[in-house]
Structures are given as C-alpha cells and as structure tokens.
Amino acid sequence: MTALRERFATQATLIDSATHCALDQTIRSLPTGVVDADFADSVRAAISGGKKFRGLLAFLGASLAEDEDDDARLVEVNNLAAALELYQASALVHDDIIDHAFTRRGAATTHQRLAGTHRNNGWVGSAEEFGQSGAILVGDFLFSAAERALHAQCRSLRPTHAQRLMDRFTTMHAEVAAGQFLDLRSEQLPLNPEDSFAISAQEARRVIVHKSARYSIVHPAALGALAAGASDSAVSLMDSILTPWGIAFQLRDDVLGVFGDPSVTGKPSGDDLREGKRTVLLALTWAKAPVRARGVLVNVLGNAQANATDISLAQEVVATYGQADHEREIAALVDEGDRLLDAADLCESITEDLHDLAQILTDRVK
Incomplete structure (x- = not known):
C-alpha cells in the first residue's frame, strides 16, 4: 500500500465521522418533531458507505498548500470534507431519480426506499410518486447540511x-x-x-x-x-x-x-x-x-x-x-x-x- 493510500484509509474514518456529525447538527437545529423518523432514516442512509473520495481529495489539496503546516491543514478541512460528502450524497439521491436507479452501493436507492415505506404502511396514493417526491426533499435536506458544514468551515478561515x-x-x-x-x-x-x-x-x-x-x-x-x-x-x-x-x-x-x-x-x-x-x-x-x-x-x-x-x-x-x-x-x-x-x-x-x-x-x- 502506498503512503497516500495509507493516509486515505485513516482519513476516510475521520471524514465519515465528520459527515455524520454535520448531518446530525442540521437535524438537531430544527424544532423537535419537525424531522420525521422515516425522513431522518433516509437522510442518514444516504450518507452511509462510499469511499469518501471527495473529502479525501480536500485533505490532499490542503496538504499541497505551501503556507500551512501539515497538522493544521488536516484539522482545518474537516468541515469542508463533510460538506463535500453531504453534497455528493445530495447529488446521488437526485441522480438516482433521474436515472430510475433501483440500487446504490448494494442497497435500495432513496426513492425506492421511501416507496417501500409507503407500501409497507398501506398509505393512499402512488408509492412511486411518494418515493420520488420524498427523495427530492431528502436530497435538498442533504444539500442544506452541506451548506451548514461549509459555513462552519468558512468561519474558521x-x-x-x-x-x-x-x-x-x-x-x-x-x-x-x-x-x-x-x-x-x-x-x-x-x-x-x-x-x-x-x-x-x-x-x-x-x-x-x-x-x-x-x-x-x-x-x-x-x-x-x-x-x-x-x-x-x-x-x-x-x-x-x-x-x-x-x-x-x-x-x-x-x-x-x-x-x-x-x-x-x-x-x-x-x-x-x-x-x-x-x-x-x-x-x-x-x-x-x-x-x-x-x-x-x-x-x-x-x-x-x-x-x-x-x-x-x-x-x-x-x-x-x-x-x-x-x-x-x-x-x-x-x-x-x-x-x-x-x-x-x-x-x-x-x-x-x-x-x-x-x-x-x-x-x-x-
């Protein structure tokens, strides 16, 4: 394993933690009861798995800057890495709707997951339409969380x-x-x-x-x-x-x-x-x-x-x-x-x- 791969393996865990933390902060920023349990489960599922590659590249880009020391850079871009991963999750949720995709990372896509929730609860109306509409909102919420993380990053600069x-x-x-x-x-x-x-x-x-x-x-x-x-x-x-x-x-x-x-x-x-x-x-x-x-x-x-x-x-x-x-x-x-x-x-x-x-x-x- 190359030195870069070793660093990536270590940083991926850090980025995953920062991403979940940023999402939870966005959920907690809203009044109690506003975020429905099925909705919260869906936004959390959307950030599960993946290689955290965009966040890793943010760390790499920071390490190439010449006017900061290594330790400061690695700490400094945690929020940016989380913002990039949350934005990626948002884009993928919307992309899966456009592509009519059924699976992502071996699991049901967000719109399929929510359609299943509709069917399992015996709700009225179209399960497919509910799934797609709900997934659009999940993607929007993830982008809001990305904006929040980016704002936190900017406050430190x-x-x-x-x-x-x-x-x-x-x-x-x-x-x-x-x-x-x-x-x-x-x-x-x-x-x-x-x-x-x-x-x-x-x-x-x-x-x-x-x-x-x-x-x-x-x-x-x-x-x-x-x-x-x-x-x-x-x-x-x-x-x-x-x-x-x-x-x-x-x-x-x-x-x-x-x-x-x-x-x-x-x-x-x-x-x-x-x-x-x-x-x-x-x-x-x-x-x-x-x-x-x-x-x-x-x-x-x-x-x-x-x-x-x-x-x-x-x-x-x-x-x-x-x-x-x-x-x-x-x-x-x-x-x-x-x-x-x-x-x-x-x-x-x-x-x-x-x-x-x-x-x-x-x-x-x-």
Missing part, C-alpha cells in the same frame, strides 16, 4: 480565504447542474444505426468534464487547497494536472458501468446501458461497430426492461469495437497528467503523492 472557498464551491454546484442537463439531453437524442455520428465522442467528453471530472476530482482538491490558503497560481497548476486524471477517472467509471461486477460495484451489471448513457466508451464503440452491431446496442440503450441476454450481447459489442480504444484514451490521459506534473518541478513528496493519486483514480474496480 480568514475572510479572503472564505470568499474564495465559497466562490469555488458555488461554481462547482452550478457546473454539476449544467453538466447533468447536458447528460440528460444526450440520452434523449434518437439513434439511427446507419448514422455513424449518432453518438458524439466530443459531446460525451464535454459532459464528462463538466458533470463529473471537475466535480469528482478537480474541484474537491482545489477547495482543500483554497481552504489552506494556496495561491491562485498553485490552484491553477493543480487544476491543470488533475483535469486529465479526472477525465480518466470518469472513463474508468464508464467501463465499470458496463462491465462491473455487481457484487463489487453495488449496481446491476450493464446498468449504464439500460440507462442509455452516451459515454465516450459507447461513442468509440458506435463509430467502429457495423450497422448490425449498432442495432444490438439500440435494443438495450435506455431500455429498463432489457434482459440479461440482451445486456450480454451489448457488452460483447462494446468489448469488440470500443474497449481497446477506450483503454488507450485512459492511458493517454494519465500520461498527460504525468507530463504536466513532472514539468511542474514540485517537491518530491508532493510529486509522489500525485503520481499515487493517478493510480488510485484509474486502477480500480468500483
């Missing part, structure tokens, strides 16, 4: 640092919403198997950058650095190095969305195909696949009723026509970040941590 942190956090939130819409829109475009350009790799890359790469990797690390007082030039350098790795991270995630083991990923095999995700992997496959093979893809894309045989045939098409080019693209992105890092002439310990990070981001099975 100098005003100029707090302002830069808030500016970057709100930019991240806006960018995720806009990127999510781009993704949603792309899934609605018609697919003609005879049209080689029906799925655009360029558009898929644009969605990746704004929906996930910057949000998952670049922004959390930059926010940690800003909280620790990093200069604009240091943050800009971090952005340039981490952006290609953030894209590679999402490309690896797209592979897992098609071929991942459900017992490891916590989601059904081929789930991205059923959801109709227009990923770079799918675009590369579409460009090379013959018309008949594209027809196999059309049969499953966006089809929630696609059976295991249909999914298996579509997976075979992706493996045959797109996976090799996709792996080469991931490798090229990792190399791009490596070149930028090596040219930056940073100290040896920081360079080692960032090289380890690139491996963690792209060499994973969940």
